[in-house]
Amino acid sequence: MKRLSFAIVAMALCLNTMAQNWRQQGSRVEEHTVKSEVLKAERSYTIYLPAGYDQQTDRTYPVLYLLHGMNDTNKGWYERGHVKDVIDQLTASGEACEMIIVTPDAGGNIMEDKWNGYFNMEGWNYEDFFFKEFVPMIESKYRIKADKAHRAVAGLSMGGGGATSYAQRHADMFAACYAMSALMHLPPASAEQVATGNKMAMLTDAANRYSCVDYVKEADEARKQQLRSVQWFIDCGDDDFLFDCNLDLYQEMRKARIPGQLRVRDGGHTWEYWHSALYTALPYFSRIFGK
């Protein structure tokens, strides 16, 4: 302390309070939009680029697609999940490797009639958009190691179900999946409600059609074999109202001899839970990417 001058301390304190990331100012977060033919719409996304991305121009990176929950957008993982702060700290300590993180926008306020969900629905084929337009665009625009071994998907709540379903149905594309407090299954919506075009009813219907639990329960040996090529991590609080469907999936996976990790920690369906899950998820992906 004695060697620090007044000016340096003052500067440091100011910089710290403002930047909050004094060791990792090199990493950055950008928000962009992409025009979709499938959706007939512009969609936003946020991308985290690690420190040194601009300097080491021949280096490629693994990628994590990080999905938000219902009523939220691509901004949530940054504004409340603080994913930039977490990955910066974990790469500084060596617990996580440098990676690119991409959060697409699959939501907005459903009460204001915004489309929510990662699945194909009549008039809003989001899954098609994601795999046919979004991923190819991202992986050509940024220097990404575009193979199964270096691609992972994670998400919370509706996005946890989306992540699981994407990794189940596109098992050839993902090395690993980490589901937080995930909506793994819903009972069917009534046909009348769906027919009205009510977006909540259509989302419920899609979540039922894309049930992650049934996808395992109904799996034949070939599908089970595909599912075993992904590393699975399920993380759900003991007070979460979605607890049962997460356990249902884990128990179906055990029956089908598909290895996976399960954690049940204290907590409910909250951002505190999801934020703290990043401290497990990002090192987990890093170990898998590093192999």
Place this chain on the structure above:
Amino acid sequence: MKRLSFAIVAMALCLNTMAQNWRQQGSRVEEHTVKSEVLKAERSYTIYLPAGYDQQTDRTYPVLYLLHGMNDTNKGWYERGHVKDVIDQLTASGEACEMIIVTPDAGGNIMEDKWNGYFNMEGWNYEDFFFKEFVPMIESKYRIKADKAHRAVAGLSMGGGGATSYAQRHADMFAACYAMSALMHLPPASAEQVATGNKMAMLTDAANRYSCVDYVKEADEARKQQLRSVQWFIDCGDDDFLFDCNLDLYQEMRKARIPGQLRVRDGGHTWEYWHSALYTALPYFSRIFGK
């Protein structure tokens, strides 16, 4: 899952995403201002009131004064520190007791010539304001157990130094103090700079005059005895630029046989560090309040 109807799930998902605290909607956060004679100014503060505060009208609570850092205000612990979410979760699990949390405003952007700091400075006697006006006002307006055994103070950076100094110089008032990444000491500012009335120079000068390290180093046995009546917890990251002065204080306390806890975790001078510190600090205070 099978028993949840479409409407209930939809409702739950919406409420969750919006409220983020489905189990603890009873607790609440208010922002108010107080008019200070000492400062000749209005100052804001934020207060957390636990669930049931309005119903159990004959119940009194312990109180934590939680201090922010430089360039920040009373809002920071809520907007980025998420202290409401943390205390709600910890009281739900039983790891923390119900308490009232108060964050005063001792800052703002110092580049815009805002006063910063918890100490008395020429023209801005904040310490006098705090002990003569603010604490008495808070503890008469809210149902607080207004004794040493149920009062604690904590803070980060400049507020960690403030918390430590308050508990040192007013040891009869606080049961415990938890300092995060604290500014415990600064070398003297030049007399010329202080004389100009530059607020950063005046803050530096105050931090030197109120050095927490010197306060222990120069303690006689009577003062040491007072200091032993408080429970001390120092928590500082191994990459923090304020690391040395935190260790200096801990080592001076060991020499003076003043018991205290020290933790050095991974990290720098960041909100991730301070947010995670709440998970140690709030149960720590709760154990002390419970005695």
Place this chain on the structure above:
Amino acid sequence: MKRLSFAIVAMALCLNTMAQNWRQQGSRVEEHTVKSEVLKAERSYTIYLPAGYDQQTDRTYPVLYLLHGMNDTNKGWYERGHVKDVIDQLTASGEACEMIIVTPDAGGNIMEDKWNGYFNMEGWNYEDFFFKEFVPMIESKYRIKADKAHRAVAGLSMGGGGATSYAQRHADMFAACYAMSALMHLPPASAEQVATGNKMAMLTDAANRYSCVDYVKEADEARKQQLRSVQWFIDCGDDDFLFDCNLDLYQEMRKARIPGQLRVRDGGHTWEYWHSALYTALPYFSRIFGK
């Protein structure tokens, strides 16, 4: 360091290496036997007495009954579970309160035809022994707060099932129960095997008759009300071969609206799991005893 003389350092190093508990030499562990009329046998038990037990002769303490697993005896929690080291550290830091810990002996090598189990079996009414002889003897011989609010039970594997069953069927006696990797249920043994007097078959039969899962599933409202008077904590590894029956119990409790905590951590049916569980269990009991 500079002030430590050669002799002091040498002494300290020796004492430390040998005693391993330099701060808490006051606590102690004793092994005794008790003669049982019910069992027509002598049974061992181990008891942990906190520091100061002999000095503060008018002080009484809460009590934890800590049950071992199959093929093990009262020694296991000390020799491999290191419960003395854990409680000494947690009381030193304030995370646990001072308590008396009692481990009875309900086992031995079943291959050598030793009786195992906490339940009543033909010719070995261990549950009767425990509640009619053992607990009354312990609570009169040692200075224990002998009421529901200050009595808890915990155990691992077979002892986790024993702890849960004891707290279920004697809910008026226990404030809390912590089950680790517990044997909550077994399918019925064949009547022929049981009739041979084979002790493993008799134990299996007893574990089926005393099913913790069925006890909740079959509960009427009066029993549910009793069960809600106990605080429950279930802790089981995601790789444990007993995982399913732990989840079965938790889900039955949720259906019956009996509050409880669940944790699923990484791990299998190992002492590493149970040892680390003590760091959650002992503070948990301490918070409950402290109310």
Place this chain on the structure above:
Amino acid sequence: MKRLSFAIVAMALCLNTMAQNWRQQGSRVEEHTVKSEVLKAERSYTIYLPAGYDQQTDRTYPVLYLLHGMNDTNKGWYERGHVKDVIDQLTASGEACEMIIVTPDAGGNIMEDKWNGYFNMEGWNYEDFFFKEFVPMIESKYRIKADKAHRAVAGLSMGGGGATSYAQRHADMFAACYAMSALMHLPPASAEQVATGNKMAMLTDAANRYSCVDYVKEADEARKQQLRSVQWFIDCGDDDFLFDCNLDLYQEMRKARIPGQLRVRDGGHTWEYWHSALYTALPYFSRIFGK
């Protein structure tokens, strides 16, 4: 649970209780002796070989030398540190990679006049033995990646000082060093005591001559550069009587701009501290070995 038969459950329970490592029975621990020309004595060592070591006969492994404390021997890390159980669990979960762990014997009861220490002393040149005989023997007898990138050293107390000193003076040999509650420095022993040949006095003298703190303090730029080629981790409890010399080393390293990690957790000079440190140390080494 319903599908498990009586016999399978019984078998599983027995195997578990006896083996305690049902998933990792493949790894094993052996104890051997080596005859030393330097010491004119036979010395024991314990070696951990990961699962599959005998089957994958063309595979080589990174190696960790794990050093015990004073009055202890090669057995301590297994009998009380449970290092086999920890590494088995961490490799099963993927948090640690498969590695060979070697614990040499540098001790015994010093009160019975046994030699203790990792340094060269008159008549007992242990450091020479270690580097000239022991490491070459181990790395030719077992399938070890015998290079700096895949070799690490760790230890507790006297062994933490030994590990640090070995990695300082043989920086070209080790990728990383993890010191637990380490004896980094001692004040000089009196010449008379050393001259008597008293082994405690000789050990104290050696610990002073090999001071880890002075080695950094006195470093020129060339030595600093060597020291920066090792990754350093210092882990010491806030109640440890060796706390000060660990902090002294860390602060000297900061001054010399040698990067390192520091953790101060709750606890003293105890096996609970060292056992829990393995959960940080083994993943830490694994990340470094994996690069």
